Amino acid sequence: MPTDLALTTDTSLDHALQVAIACYRARNPGSAEMLERARQVLPGGNTRSSLWANPFPLCIASGQGCHIRDVDGNDYVDMLGEFTAGIFGHSSPVLAEAIATAHARGINLSSHTPYEVELAERLCARFPSLERLRFANSGTEANLMALMAARLVTKRDRIVVFRGGYHGGVLTFGDGVSPVDVPFDYACLPYNDIAAAEAEFAQSGARIAAVLVEPMQGAGGCVPGDPAFLAALRRLSEAHGAILIFDEVQTARMSVGGAQARLGIIPDMTTLGKIFGGGLAFGAFGGRAEIMDRFDPARADALPHAGTFNNNSLTMAAGVAAIDHYLGAEALEALFQRGEDLQRRLTAVFAETGLPFAVTGMGAIMNLHARSGEGAATDRKLLSLLHFRMQERGYYFAARGLIALSLPVGENEIRGFLTAIEQGLQA
Numbered sequence: 001m002p003t004d005l006a007l008t009t010d011t012s013l014d015h016a017l018q019v020a021i022a023c024y025r026a027r028n029p030g031s032a033e034m035l036e037r038a039r040q041v042l043p044g045g046n047t048r049s050s051l052w053a054n055p056f057p058l059c060i061a062s063g064q065g066c067h068i069r070d071v072d073g074n075d076y077v078d079m080l081g082e083f084t085a086g087i088f089g090h091s092s093p094v095l096a097e098a099i100a101t102a103h104a105r106g107i108n109l110s111s112h113t114p115y116e117v118e119l120a121e122r123l124c125a126r127f128p129s130l131e132r133l134r135f136a137n138s139g140t141e142a143n144l145m146a147l148m149a150a151r152l153v154t155k156r157d158r159i160v161v162f163r164g165g166y167h168g169g170v171l172t173f174g175d176g177v178s179p180v181d182v183p184f185d186y187a188c189l190p191y192n193d194i195a196a197a198e199a200e201f202a203q204s205g206a207r208i209a210a211v212l213v214e215p216m217q218g219a220g221g222c223v224p225g226d227p228a229f230l231a232a233l234r235r236l237s238e239a240h241g242a243i244l245i246f247d248e249v250q251t252a253r254m255s256v257g258g259a260q261a262r263l264g265i266i267p268d269m270t271t272l273g274k275i276f277g278g279g280l281a282f283g284a285f286g287g288r289a290e291i292m293d294r295f296d297p298a299r300a301d302a303l304p305h306a307g308t309f310n311n312n313s314l315t316m317a318a319g320v321a322a323i324d325h326y327l328g329a330e331a332l333e334a335l336f337q338r339g340e341d342l343q344r345r346l347t348a349v350f351a352e353t354g355l356p357f358a359v360t361g362m363g364a365i366m367n368l369h370a371r372s373g374e375g376a377a378t379d380r381k382l383l384s385l386l387h388f389r390m391q392e393r394g395y396y397f398a399a400r401g402l403i404a405l406s407l408p409v410g411e412n413e414i415r416g417f418l419t420a421i422e423q424g425l426q427a
């Protein structure tokens with residue numbers, strides 16, 4: 001493209017973005033004010049970096065079903081569903097009742113409760129790889145514990161992870177190993193690259209404790225794992241005595257047994273989070289009995305694993321209610337198919353407009369991308385413009401393009417979203 005044309009295009013995009021930002025500021029004075037107040041006590045007004053968005057993020061006041069309202073009274077269809085954790089929609093009466101009942105029976109009971117057994121039984125019954133599990137308070141913690149278990153059981157140090165992978169704030173590999181990552185001996189390999197994994201195992205197989213992988217990279221832009229790649233990781237781990245860990249914190253919703261059941265690939269360990277806390281803070285790690293039984297406290301060689309709130313009865317009760325009322329096989333399959341359908345329809349809309357947008361994902365978790373060709377870098381300005389245009393039209397998703405459908409999002413909302421996308425692209 002001639003430079004002058006590139007410049008013209010860029011200038012008009014810059015201008016459109018400036019206008020969109022000015023409109024956003026005018027529409028959201030309350031959110032701006034709240035951020036200023038937050039800045040006094042939270043660095044940058046933020047306590048969760050992924051929520052940051054230029055010029056300031058929305059401050060959401062309330063939600064009902066798949067609808068949310070910000071502090072300025074603007075209404076949105078929530079197409080983000082708390083970055084996949086909010087699969088139930090907002091203010092579910094079923095979950096509210098489960099939490100209230102557990103609370104009324106007494107919380108912080110200083111001991112074992114029946115709730116943890118009920119939730120553990122349900123999870124072990126769902127996931128082919130889970131013979132035993134332990135609860136934690138977040139997906140991050142679950143992954144940390146799974147990695148430590150793998151290192152201690154194998155008596156090896158090296159951890160294979162993948163560029164673009166995200167396993168929590170201290171296990172983030174978007175651009176390789178991050179300065180805030182826990183300091184393990186990592187091999188950070190390209191995702192979906194069988195040859196690179198084979199080369200790493202050929203060179204360092206005897207030192208590899210674990211392979212930690214998402215069946216679909218979520219935060220990395222919803223890049224589905226190639227089944228042949230995931231099967232190769234299964235084969236290589238087994239051949240070299242390493243522990244294959246599937247991080248199913250996001251992908252657990254792909255079927256009643258998660259992505260592993262859909263793929264027919266059974267890892268040695270699985271980590272969970274998000275949806276199984278019924279909307280409350282949650283994490284779990286588990287796997288084959290011979291690995292997990294090292295956490296049996298009665299054993300002479302027991303590995304310790306502590307956590308005041310590991311078995312907190314509110315989360316356990318909400319998790320049980322979530323599974324029993326919302327996360328059955330039929331509901332999850334319908335949600336998966338609704339997401340696949342939305343992806344197909346989005347792809348058709350993008351093709352019609354001829355604009356450089358695409359969608360990737362699996363089922364109801366997907367990411368919009370603005371890029372000029374296969375493998376090209378994301379055009380952040382173009383994506384940002386579409387994001388502003390969609391917010392103006394009352395649709396909320398992550399600034400980075402993440403969409404995660406919750407169960408209450410129906411055909412009406414999807415149709416409205418597609419119309420808004422068409423209008424947003426035309427504008």
Ligand SMILES: Cc1ncc(COP(=O)(O)O)c(C=O)c1O
Pocket residue numbers: 083137138139140141143166167168169214218219247248249250273274282283
């Ligand atoms: C795949 C994956 N693993 C782990 C985590 C971390 O979970 P948490 O935020 O509960 O610590 C996330 C969070 O987004 C995730 O997407």
